[in-house]
Each structure stands twice: as C-alpha cells, then as structure tokens.
Amino acid sequence: MNKRTLEENIFKILMMISISLVVGSLIIIVALVIINGAPALSLDLLTQTSSGEFYLGAGGGGILNAIVGSLLLALPATGLACLIGIAIALYLQKDFIHSWLAGFIRFSLDILWGIPSIIYGVFCFLIMIYLGMSASVMFGIIALTLLEIPIITRYMDESIKLVPIGLKEGAYSLGSTKFETAVKVVPRQALPGILAGILLGLGRGIGDAASILFTAGFTNRIPSSIYDSTAALPTMIFQLSTSSLPVVRQKASATALVLLIIVFTISILSRTLSKRYMKHVIK
Amino acid sequence: MSTESRIQIETKNLNVSFHDHVVLQNIDIKIPAKKLTAIIGPSGCGKTTLLKSFNRLLEIQDDVKIAGQILVDGKNILRPHLDVPDIRKKMGLLSQKPYPLPMSIRDNVAYGLRIHSNKNKDEIEKTVEHCLQEVGLWNEVKGRLHDPASQLSVGQQQRLCLARAIAVEPEVVLCDEPTSALDPLAAQQIEKLLLKLKKDYTVVLVTHTLRQAKRVADYVIFLYFGMVIEQGPADIFFNNPKNPETKAYLSGEIS
Numbered sequence: 001m002n003k004r005t006l007e008e009n010i011f012k013i014l015m016m017i018s019i020s021l022v023v024g025s026l027i028i029i030v031a032l033v034i035i036n037g038a039p040a041l042s043l044d045l046l047t048q049t050s051s052g053e054f055y056l057g058a059g060g061g062g063i064l065n066a067i068v069g070s071l072l073l074a075l076p077a078t079g080l081a082c083l084i085g086i087a088i089a090l091y092l093q094k095d096f097i098h099s100w101l102a103g104f105i106r107f108s109l110d111i112l113w114g115i116p117s118i119i120y121g122v123f124c125f126l127i128m129i130y131l132g133m134s135a136s137v138m139f140g141i142i143a144l145t146l147l148e149i150p151i152i153t154r155y156m157d158e159s160i161k162l163v164p165i166g167l168k169e170g171a172y173s174l175g176s177t178k179f180e181t182a183v184k185v186v187p188r189q190a191l192p193g194i195l196a197g198i199l200l201g202l203g204r205g206i207g208d209a210a211s212i213l214f215t216a217g218f219t220n221r222i223p224s225s226i227y228d229s230t231a232a233l234p235t236m237i238f239q240l241s242t243s244s245l246p247v248v249r250q251k252a253s254a255t256a257l258v259l260l261i262i263v264f265t266i267s268i269l270s271r272t273l274s275k276r277y278m279k280h281v282i283k
Numbered sequence: 284m285s286t287e288s289r290i291q292i293e294t295k296n297l298n299v300s301f302h303d304h305v306v307l308q309n310i311d312i313k314i315p316a317k318k319l320t321a322i323i324g325p326s327g328c329g330k331t332t333l334l335k336s337f338n339r340l341l342e343i344q345d346d347v348k349i350a351g352q353i354l355v356d357g358k359n360i361l362r363p364h365l366d367v368p369d370i371r372k373k374m375g376l377l378s379q380k381p382y383p384l385p386m387s388i389r390d391n392v393a394y395g396l397r398i399h400s401n402k403n404k405d406e407i408e409k410t411v412e413h414c415l416q417e418v419g420l421w422n423e424v425k426g427r428l429h430d431p432a433s434q435l436s437v438g439q440q441q442r443l444c445l446a447r448a449i450a451v452e453p454e455v456v457l458c459d460e461p462t463s464a465l466d467p468l469a470a471q472q473i474e475k476l477l478l479k480l481k482k483d484y485t486v487v488l489v490t491h492t493l494r495q496a497k498r499v500a501d502y503v504i505f506l507y508f509g510m511v512i513e514q515g516p517a518d519i520f521f522n523n524p525k526n527p528e529t530k531a532y533l534s535g536e537i538s
Binding site: 095098177189191 | 335338340343344345368369371372374375376378379380382383384385386387394395398399431432433434444447448451457
C-alpha cells in the first residue's frame, strides 16, 4: 500500500467514525426515549391534565396541559419570529442595503444566536417584573420569539443570498420594484431554505426550557388566556425528571417521546406541503 | 442602414467602475431604433456591463460608479429621482443562462402583466397565448401551462424568457449572449426570433461569436478593454474596418 492510498484509507476510517458518532448518538437518544418512555405512554397521559398526585407517581393525570402549553407557546412564537425574520432576511440583501451594513447586522444576529436561552428568559423576566406582571403565555411567547428570531433570520438570509442574481435581474427587467421582487419572486426560489429555517426555529423553540422557565411559569391547568401561566413539555420534563421516584422519571421519558413525535410530525407535514412549491425552484 | 434612422439609445461619455476598477471608459455610442445592434469584443471587455447600464441593472451591485449620460429616446435615464422600474419595463432582458421565474409557465408570462396592468383574467390569458405564439412556444406548452417553468428545456426556457419580456411591451430587447448556453438548434431558433423581433423592437445583442454578429447585425459596436474601438453599420464594419485593432479582431489575431 503506497502513501496516498494509506492516507485515503485513514481519512475514510476517520469519516466513518465521525458519521457513526453522530448517527449513533441520534439512534441511541431516540431508542432510549422510546424504551424508557413507551411503557408509560397511555391515552390518559395524553388526554388528562396533571394533578398533584401525578408528580408523586400515584397514577392519574397526564401531560395534556404541557402539550397544549407547548403548542400555545411555540407556534405563535415561531409565527412571529418568521414574520420578523423574513422581513429582516429580505432586507439584508444587496438590493436594499450596502453589504457592510448587512455584514454588521449578520454579525449581530450571530451573536444573538449564541446567547444562552436562559439569558433571554431572564431578560423577559426583568421586563415582566418591571411592568408588574406575572409569568404568562404572553411572556413565554415573547421570550421564545426573541430566541428564535436570530436562528430563523440567519437561516433564511443564507438561503436568500443564494438566489441567483440572474433571477432577480430577470424580475427587475420586467419592471418589478425591489419590493415586488423581494416578496413575489425571491421567497419562492429560496423556499426550501426558508422552510428549513422555520423548522429549525420551531424545533429550538418547542424544545427550550430555560427561556420559559420564569416567563411562562408552570401550572397544572390549561391556560384560558394569554395572561395565564402555562406548563410546557420541556418544563414538564424538567419537573418530572428531577423526581426521586422511577415511575415519575419514566413519565419524563414518555413526555420527551411526545415532544419528539410532535417535532417529527411538524417536520414531515411541512416538508410534504412545501413539495408543491419546490418544483418551481429554478436550478 | 439609412442615416436618418431614429436613435433609440445614446451614451455620452459613459464611465463605469466597480470598486474603483474602471470597466467602461468614455463610451459614446448610438444605437438605432428597430435595428439589431451587436456589441462585440473579447471576454471581459465590458460588453455585459454596457448592456446592463441601459436598464440600470448595474445598481444592484455594491460600489458601482456610473458617470456620464445614457439617453433613451433623448432623455437621460441616469437623472436622479427617476422611476427605475419604469425604465426597466421599457427594456426586456434576455440573459446568458435563462432564468425563468420560479412559477408556472403561464405565470412567467402573466407576472409582468399583473404587476403593470389591470387586465382582467381573459385579457391576460389572451396576451399569454399571443406572447407564447410570438416566440414559437405555444404549441409546445399549451397543454401544460400550469407546469413549472423549471421543467422546460434550456432552449424553451430562453424562449419563455423572451415571451415574458415582450409581454410587458418593451421598446428595446437587450440580449446578453442569449445563445451561448443553448444547443445549436435552440440557438438558431433564438437568432431567428431576434431577426423577427427587430421589426417591432430595438434589439441589442451582446455576442462573442463574430459569425453570429455577421449573420444578424445591422449595426456593430466593437469594445476592447472597456473602450469603443469602432462602431458603424454592419456591412462597413465587417468589410471595410478603419481601425487596426478591429482588423486584428476580425481576422482572429486578438480574442
């Protein structure tokens, strides 16, 4: 075996190791969640709200309040972050602002992306205290929106940057304004990336516990208005998994399984829906 | 070419630079109306830049400096506070590689109509059909107007781009090497279309193939290193060039 073949083989092996580490971790995580959680998964768990005994492992009760809470927090937050994110992402392009300014904004967004979610939580908590209000769905949504904006914006921005300039020139040559081009043409071309950004943001939002810990609070009831506090799946997992009782910790795994299923379902649904538009993308 | 033909586009002392790198210098040209004008020259000599300055497309880029005048129908389009989309609407563009809009075949042609006019659905349908027929695409696509434009062949896409351009009723059609990405047959179709179009439109064709320019051009502008070396009616330009550099280029000594 000569030196170059040896080199090639070593790198092949290194790559295989890296890939198996990543794929292996994913498989192990999903497997552990299923093995630990599936036995505790029941119709009652999904259709009942939690009660005091629930946390003591005395049967009864479920996590419906957390499921509803998570959707009530993450869906509006992702919606808001998308609206703000797409506006920023479209505006960051060369057509609108000079690239040094865009570079500065991108840099700021990257820094925001790196801020731990607990900081967003504390930030919203302080505002909440200042306004004399208490933990609620509203502040949970605000915290998650802030958390998701940099992720969604940067992801959309990167995919919009890849829209070929020739396509924009084509639209401009038909007499489109910058606005018309940015709203009617560019997003259609960048759709796969935009969608990926939304999913990434949603995934981050629905799975984050730290930012909603103080801002959304925790309760056993399903919130009846945006001023009520609410439980969510991540905070529920947190509550359950800190228990000393194995029965309760098993419920934490079941809750994690529910969270995984929700994220997978949303991901598959939106990908299927977007297939309708992706066929228009010009290569 | 008769000398009394109307001038559609005229530049006076046009200078363009990107990031302080001068691309076009002191360009003074006249492009006659309803003729086919070819802009020729070796790669990187500024042909495309010159073409895109006519409909102010250069401005999408950062750090572009444009000085001088570009008169379209006698009016300087570089004046401030002009409605740029309106200028561009008058100049259709056919690019090197066709970029249909990410929509259906029909919507590609209807897009321009929708943003500019209040035509109702029937009128739009009629115009779409008319424009597709003009470019010889109607019979090929009439059964699948709602299919994505991305499914067409490259040659068909280029003709679709021509159809959508003429749908907004421009006065000028700017073509940036529109046949360079096409197979010979599709290229021939486009050339034929351009010859047909010059009856109604002023056609400006950037090309790096001399043979193409000889086949189709009425008027020729020769650019070399960002400067106009020679311009004139095609027969004089090709048969009796005055400038030594033009002679060298025509004989293939510089490329």
